Amino acid sequence: LGLSGSSELSPLCSIFYLMSVSVLERTNILKRKFLTLLFVKTKWRLCCVSVSYVERCQQHRWRCAAVTFTCPDGGLCQSWVGAIAEQLAAITSRPRRLLIYINPYGGKRQGGRVYEQKVAPLFAQAAISTHVIVTEHANHARDHLRTDAELKKYDGVVCVGGDGMFSEIVHGLIWRTQMDSSLDPNSPDETLTSCSLRIGIIPAGSTDCICFATVGTNDPVTSALHIIVGDSQPMDVCSIHHNNTFLRYSVSLLGYGFYGDVLTDSERKRWMGPVRYDFSGLKMFLTHHYYEGTVSYLPARGVVGTPRDAARCRSGCVVCQHNGPKPSERAEKYETDDCGETIRGKFLAINAASMSCACPRSPKGLSPAAHLADGTTDLILVRKCSRFDFLRHLLRHTNKEDQFDLNFVEVHRVVRFRFMPRHCQSDSDLELDLLENGKRQIFGQICRDHPACGCAPAYSSWNCDGEILTHTAIDVRVHCRLIKLFARGIEESCDAHPYRGKPKFVF
Ligand SMILES: Nc1ncnc2c1ncn2[C@@H]1O[C@H](COP(=O)(O)OP(=O)(O)OP(=O)(O)O)[C@@H](O)[C@H]1O
Ligand SMILES: CCCCCCCCCCCCC/C=C/[C@@H](O)[C@H](CO)NC(=O)CCCCC
Numbered sequence: 281l282g283l284s285g286s287s288e289l290s291p292l293c294s295i296f297y298l299m300s301v302s303v304l305e306r307t308n309i310l311k312r313k314f315l316t317l318l319f320v321k322t323k324w325r326l327c328c329v330s331v332s333y334v335e336r337c338q339q340h341r342w343r344c345a346a347v348t349f350t351c352p353d354g355g356l357c358q359s360w361v362g363a364i365a366e367q368l369a370a371i372t373s374r375p376r377r378l379l380i381y382i383n384p385y386g387g388k389r390q391g392g393r394v395y396e397q398k399v400a401p402l403f404a405q406a407a408i409s410t411h412v413i414v415t416e417h418a419n420h421a422r423d424h425l426r427t428d429a430e431l432k433k434y435d436g437v438v439c440v441g442g443d444g445m446f447s448e449i450v451h452g453l454i455w456r457t458q459m460d461s462s463l464d465p466n467s468p469d470e471t472l473t474s475c476s477l478r479i480g481i482i483p484a485g486s487t488d489c490i491c492f493a494t495v496g497t498n499d500p501v502t503s504a505l506h507i508i509v510g511d512s513q514p515m516d517v518c519s520i521h522h523n524n525t526f527l528r529y530s531v532s533l534l535g536y537g538f539y540g541d542v543l544t545d546s547e548r549k550r551w552m553g554p555v556r557y558d559f560s561g562l563k564m565f566l567t568h569h570y571y572e573g574t575v576s577y578l579p580a581r582g583v584v585g586t587p588r589d590a591a592r593c594r595s596g597c598v599v600c601q602h603n604g605p606k607p608s609e610r611a612e613k614y615e616t617d618d619c620g621e622t623i624r625g626k627f628l629a630i631n632a633a634s635m636s637c638a639c640p641r642s643p644k645g646l647s648p649a650a651h652l653a654d655g656t657t658d659l660i661l662v663r664k665c666s667r668f669d670f671l672r673h674l675l676r677h678t679n680k681e682d683q684f685d686l687n688f689v690e691v692h693r694v695v696r697f698r699f700m701p702r703h704c705q706s707d708s709d710l711e712l713d714l715l716e717n718g719k720r721q722i723f724g725q726i727c728r729d730h731p732a733c734g735c736a737p738a739y740s741s742w743n744c745d746g747e748i749l750t751h752t753a754i755d756v757r758v759h760c761r762l763i764k765l766f767a768r769g770i771e772e773s774c775d776a777h778p779y780r781g782k783p784k785f786v787f
């Protein structure tokens with residue numbers, strides 16, 4: 281059966297479960313329509329073994345397929361089943377028990393249906409036991425993971441929802457892990473402990489950028505299959521602090537200015553569903569606000585790769601392997617005053633992308649050459665420019681042109697950065713600010729909504745993986761490979777893959 285050695289990437293594709301391996305007696309076969317043909321063709325008393333496996337399809341999608349082997353001898357058939365069962369039991373990376381959180385209100389509100397119809401049957405066939413919690417309010421999953429969940433009982437945690445739901449799981453798990461290690465999450469210099477439980481994402485949100493950028497598609501069945509085969513993909517996480525107080529973690533986009541404003545505006549339009557981002561995106565593009573401030577950053581040293589590379593982070597990425605955490609280096613403390621480079625200016629957007637942030641809206645992402653697990657984030661600064669130029673920059677996220685090849689855009693690969701909005705910078709600035717704010721408090725809302733008056737707000741908000749941050753002055757630090765996903769990174773072009781399409785069986 282081609283099961284000898286590691287079956288993970290055999291020409292049979294990944295034979296991934298045994299639950300559906302069944303020995304069917306003649307009477308059963310008669311009842312099953314799909315096997316009628318088999319029965320008709322065969323004259324002997326018949327035994328069958330059905331083996332399910334993963335088949336690669338187009339655009340990084342995976343599907344479950346099955347092949348049925350027939351055998352005239354019941355004893356031989358049982359020994360096949362025994363041999364396959366032994367091979368599967370030897371694969372320890374596959375999860376047996378999962379804790380699952382479903383957000384019934386994410387994206388198009390289809391999370392519950394998607395799970396019941398597409399995912400639960402696969403988990404059942406794969407003999408994975410599940411404990412399912414349908415969340416009742418925001419932060420339900422995070423708080424349950426922080427304190428109540430009996431994590432020892434599980435091999436992984438799965439969220440059914442979007443990036444916001446994933447963020448809840450990340451916050452719950454990281455917090456719990458640091459508490460168990462007696463670490464202080466409020467200290468930005470703490471070397472955090474990596475979470476041992478892997479996280480699975482069944483995409484059912486509006487952007488689903490973490491799923492898209494780690495799997496290559498937003499497809500619940502594909503994600504379920506990556507969980508079942510026990511894939512593992514480490515991921516960087518940024519911690520965000522304000523005055524030595526922990527605010528949040530970020531794994532994808534941390535954006536001030538344009539993306540912060542889009543998020544703030546779109547939250548008021550949640551009832552629209554995913555299309556809210558298009559409305560708010562257009563509105564904020566027309567509003568064209570810029571923000572003043574100072575960005576200081578520590579460039580990533582001794583790493584391979586730059587944000588302008590043509591190479592992409594793909595399954596088994598050598599850049600991630602090379603740059604992964606090295607005990608002495610990653611424990612290094614950066615002195616508070618040593619913040620490498622400083623840039624002061626007027627920005628339409630300040631974005632930090634810890635991974636590509638590829639999503640259906642932008643298939644190559646905000647920073648196409650960013651890496652999932654290299655311990656760095658790409659800091660993208662878009663300076664004040666004309667609407668026309670900003671549109672050129674934005675549109676380049678959706679085509680093959682380089683969005684960084686513009687004189688008002690710069691990008692740096694960093695391990696830590698800080699942002700200080702201009703009006704927070706000094707006492708004299710603060711006085712000026714108070715004076716200006718007096719006017720703005722009266723006109724603030726009007727000015728946000730009526731840009732024609734020419735009075736722009738002084739502050740934007742940070743969009744942290746789709747959540748709004750409460751502070752503008754922040755200190756951001758990358759923690760290399762703090763979490764792991766049930767994923768393997770995007771595989772090289774599926775169409776060129778030797779195992780794509782119908783597998784060939786050698787008997
Ligand atoms: N039962 C619930 N009721 C209300 N809100 C919830 C519930 N469960 C989770 N949430 C919150 O809903 C928010 C959005 O959910 P989710 O991320 O699943 O979808 P989305 O925002 O549409 O997608 P995306 O994040 O991909 O743009 C999350 O921030 C989460 O905290
Ligand atoms: C006027 C022409 C505009 C063309 C713009 C195309 C640019 C698209 C880039 C998309 C980058 C998405 C980054 C992902 C961020 C997620 O962590 C976050 C949570 O789901 N989503 C958003 O904030 C939602 C952000 C949606 C932004 C539109």
Ligand SMILES: [Ca+2]
Pocket residue numbers: 516633634635650651652653654655656657
């Ligand atoms: Ca990274």
